[in-house]
Amino acid sequence: MKNTISLLLFYLALTNSTINLLAQQKAYEVTEETAWSNFYLLDISDDKNWVYYNNSIHFVGNRASIKKMDSDKVFDFEKGHTGKFSNNSKWFSIMSNNNTLNWVNLKTYRQDSLQNVKTAWFTTNANFLIVHDSNNDFNAINLNTGDKTIRGKSSLYSIRPIQDGVAIVLNSEKGSTLKILDLNNNKWREVLNLPKGQIKRIVWNKNGDKLAFLYREEKGESFNLGVFDYDSNSIQYLIEEKSSTKKKPIEIENTEISMNDDGSRVFFRVENTNKHLESSVEVWDTADPIMYSRKKFNYEDKDTPWLNVWLLDSGKVIPIETKENSKAIWSPNTEYAIIYNPEDYEPQFNFRPFADLYTLNLTNGSKQKIIDKQYTHGNYLKIAPKGNYLAYFRDNNWWVYDIKLDQHTNVTEGIAVRFDDEFLTSYSFPAPYGLSAWSNNEKNVYINDAYDIWKISIDGSQKQKLTNGRKDKLRYSIVDLPGIQKVESNEHLMRIPVLKEGNELILGAQSRQNYSSGFYKLKPNGTLNKIAFKDKKLSRLYSLNTNGFVFQEESLNVPPSVTYINSKNKQEKTIVKSNKGWEDFKWPDKKLIQYSTHFADDLKGILIYPVNYNPKKKYPMIVHVYEDYSVFYHTFLPPVLKNEVGFNYLNYALEDYFVLLPDIVYQKSKTGASATTCVLSAIDKVLETEKSVDADKLGLIGHSFGGYETAFIITQTDRFKAAVAGNGIFNLYSNYFEYQKLKGIPEYLRIEKGQLRMKDAFFENKEAYLENSPLHHFDHVNTPLLIWAGKEDDNIDHKQSVQGYLALRRLQKPAVMYLYENDGHVILDKANQFHLTNQIKNWFDAHLKQKHTDD
Structure with missing residues (x-):
């Protein structure tokens, strides 16, 4: 009897395994109810304990989630978007499509929500959550006590970059008032009160001790600028008579303003007196430099108000963009801007213009021509992090211009590989593989050829090939790790990594033979150590510590997942697996x-x-x-x-x-x-x-x-x-x-x-x-x-x-x-x-x- 029961149990187990195997062999049938999703790893918390990701389900909606990496704890947010971790990694907030704000205490797992929210931000020290609701009420939520306080009707606010402070524009029957609220001490500091006026823009400097604001005394009047000094509790105003524009007062436009880190410069825009004017009659003239249809779409920002900088120490205003040179490449913390006129060689029948480039000294306004007829696409121009050099691609080579020495150097000359994309046939002139990074001391640039990365000194005297990918058709690239310092520039394509000299580099690699991919660590001594390399697409790398990394992996028929790996002992762990049930088919x-x-x-x-x-x-x-x-x-x-x-x-x-x-x-x-x-x-x-x-x-x-x-x-x-x-x-x-x-x-x-x-x-x-x-x-x-x-x-x-x-x-x-x-x-x-x-x-x-x- 005992043997009979054993045989029966064996038969049932075998039958069950066979049924499961057959179920796995069944092909999936696509229907209207199919809910497989795309998956995106979006962020990790600063303490490296939580991952934030999104599943986008076709025509059902998206589901945003956060998961603790060392446990199964998950919070899901249907149709969630704009999620962010607080600076202290204690909180996570996220909006949903019905304007509901959700936030979670990542230590206690307590969840709270608030409806009818427009925007929400954590304060810098993450003790408060600032909420602007659909009634224009300004709310401050004390995250430690849960208390919510309405502080008044607000049109805009700006989180102070230090401590738990916020600048707020409050609106009432008595006009607009700019105040700064110290949330820890519950103390207000009034900056400016305008009974009949408007305050339209506010911005802090990085150090958090200066606050710039754009305002006007009465509706319909011209705008003016002011800067509040938090330490001295004083305001400095822009006085138009001290402007370098002598012919008539400058007309400040209601556009975004910005400051440099120490708050000594304010960048703002003034009226563009050369902009295209709409009319009931369209004028298409073959003699025009810019075709009418491109004018309507603000070609090369020709109709954008012109950029100026206000120097608080001297009170001067330096025009950066003008009728003569209406386009600028600039950073708030550099001594020079690059300016040019997009119409220099029009009509020239290119997607982006060739133009003569000039440097503009942002302290005294002096201008100097540096390059004739340069292609101005962001892939061809790279400003250095401190603004002392400009790298540019020309004649199939990378050049570096030393602004202070007025010296041009062909830094790739003599290297026996091509730095232009020889396989690209959609342009009539050469396109570069790319200049991918600067060193933080501005002594070196990192340049790509078809497969490898080169570290080249700005004077061209030292040329070092960091990788050896050409032999195996392995294409290396510098990984743009989240949080890494970037070149500050108004041009998006110029915001490339700034690498610390002497530190190890994190590289991506992809085989051009079978598209397997992965990541490596390049030691300062030139040793290349593998982090992970698979017959899959590996992307979205995050560094947790010296040996710990998280990344997304997928293949054409394998749904994305999030993987943790210890690069030293090669131990792996799947953190998140998307598309549950995929393996059943x-x-x-x-x-x-x-x-x-x-x-x-x-x-x-x-x-x-x-x-x-x-x-x-x-x-x-x-x-x-x-x-x-x-x-x-x-x-x-x-x-x-x-x-x-x-x-x-x-x-x-x-x-x-x-x-x-x-x-x-x-x-x-x-x-x-x-x-x-x-x-x-x-x-x-x-x-x-x-x-x-x-x-x-x-x-x-x-x-x-x-x-x-x-x-x-x-x-x-x-x-x-x-x-x-x-x-x-x-x-x-x-x-x-x-x-x-x-x-x-x-x-x-x-x-x-x-x-x-x-x-x-x-x-x-x-x-x-x-x-x-x-x-x-x-x-x-x-x-x-x-x-x-x-x-x-x-x-x-x-x-x-x-x-x-x-x-x-x-x-x-x-x-x-x-x-x-x-x-x-x-x-x-x-x-x-x-x-x-x-x-x-x-x-x-x-x-x-x-x-x-x-x-």
């Missing part, structure tokens, strides 16, 4: 393919297998085109039925399709032919290695530039049985003579120097435009084409799609077009997304699987 496999053409070697593509792949069966294959797709080999994409472009490659693999995502490289002026050659070469490679792909059942799809490629490719080959082109360019001739509604950019710029890569103007090479225009070859099309577009597309006019449809209709070729009201370049309306996704699926099913629906 069977998911498609993938692999990288490699192929070449007569003009490009070592191309790659992603081949995604049918989820129920059987090498003895034949399957249809969809080819999805754009440019480089292989870089997404380890990027997770959740399968959902509602898609912004109507296509999700995992959906198709789950329905027993192969999906191919090929890389495409281009020869200039041969864009369409290049795409055709690369795509057909990729297909040939797949057919050579995967006999289960049915060569007679191939589909092609692309959106935007991929829509253009799709429309062109089907004019060159009949290998595809169905195709889909979304929001694409069909008629290169007509598109060339349009302008983009989104930014007013003339389309000839995008066609010559953007993705279309035509290089020459239409009038210089009409034959090339004819060769690359899909519509002009539509008489050769034999592939049924589904066309779709959003009628409000401000990137590519939907009439391009209409032209494609009309051409096929006149030729009596099989085609259908869907135009979506109130949608643009991508489809955002949920119903439209569902419709488009289903119509594309039905289209391919009908032509590649002979499955027809009533719709």
Whole structure:
């Protein structure tokens, strides 16, 4: 009897295991209720105990969460956003979409909430939570006692950078009053009272001992500036007569103001007397430096009020931006600004202007020309952290200009590698791989080539290659760790890391062969120690201590997770795992393919297998085109039925399709032919290695530039049985003579120097435009084409799609077009997304699987 029971238990256990295994083998069925999510690691607390992350569930909403790293304690916030930890790591606050503020005590786990909140911030010492509500009441919540006090009606406030203080503008029947509240002592200090006036802007300096404010005595009067000195309890006002502008008083604009760290300078903006004036008549003059459509979109900030600086010690005002030089690159704590006139060489037919650069001394206003005709994109110019040097990319090299010595040095001269991106074909002039960091003493710059990082002295005398990635095609980069010092600049692309000399560097690395990735520590002695390196995409690295790190990892068919690793003993722990239940289903496999053409070697593509792949069966294959797709080999994409472009490659693999995502490289002026050659070469490679792909059942799809490629490719080959082109360019001739509604950019710029890569103007090479225009070859099309577009597309006019449809209709070729009201370049309306996704699926099913629906 005992043996019988044992056998029965064994049988039940075996049966249960078999059932579980079968359940795991079941492929997932995508439905409208599918709730897989994208995942983003957003922050960690300063004490390194908590992680903050977000799950974005398609068309359900997002769920923000915080989790304690050493336990299972989790707080979830439905539709939460703008979460932040307090400076002392004791508190976390987050807003929700219904304007509810939630906050949590991370020590006791107590939760509180407040409704009808506009904004909320912790004070610097984190003993109070400042709340501005929908009634414009200013609330101070004592986090230690839980007491909430309404301090009055407020229009704006600014947290003092030190202690538990806040500057507040209170509004009442008696006017506007600027006060400073010491919350610990519950003491007010009145700064300024204006019975009839307005206080519009307030800002502290970094040290917290100066407060600048923009105000006017009465409504309708001109604005003025004041600075309150907290220690002396006194105010200094900007007196216009002391301004360096002699002709007439400066007209201060109601725009953002800022200060340098010690509070000796106030930056503000004045009236732009050269701005574009709107009129009922549009004047398009070919003699104008800037085309009318670009003027409307404030090209190069031409209509932005001009920047000035007020020097409190001398009382002087130095104009930084003027009619002569209306654009500035500046930092509040440096001695110099870089200024230029974006119209110097207009019309010049580039995305960003070439211009002559000048230095401007912010103390005395002196100006000196330093560079002729320099490209002004932020990737080509890098100001040093203290403002004593300007690095710039020119003639395929990086140069450093010493402002005080007035000396230019080619710092990459003599290095036998290229620092311009040799594979980038969408510009007519060289683009750099990048200058990624400065040393904190301004003695060195860190520059990237295609694979490695170079540390080069600013005088070019010392050149050290820090990595050796070229040999194994491993691309290294400096990790921009959260909290690391950055160059202060008004130009976002110039805010690069400032590295302390003698400290170890944290590097990212990615294989260009299989896109595995990871992180390394580079010791001062040159030793490279691995933190983590996997056959996945690793990103969002946070340093906890000398050996402890947290990062996000994922792959195309593996949902993101947050991992902790000890880089010394290599022990790992999963902190957060997204998409619960994913492992219960069977998911498609993938692999990288490699192929070449007569003009490009070592191309790659992603081949995604049918989820129920059987090498003895034949399957249809969809080819999805754009440019480089292989870089997404380890990027997770959740399968959902509602898609912004109507296509999700995992959906198709789950329905027993192969999906191919090929890389495409281009020869200039041969864009369409290049795409055709690369795509057909990729297909040939797949057919050579995967006999289960049915060569007679191939589909092609692309959106935007991929829509253009799709429309062109089907004019060159009949290998595809169905195709889909979304929001694409069909008629290169007509598109060339349009302008983009989104930014007013003339389309000839995008066609010559953007993705279309035509290089020459239409009038210089009409034959090339004819060769690359899909519509002009539509008489050769034999592939049924589904066309779709959003009628409000401000990137590519939907009439391009209409032209494609009309051409096929006149030729009596099989085609259908869907135009979506109130949608643009991508489809955002949920119903439209569902419709488009289903119509594309039905289209391919009908032509590649002979499955027809009533719709």
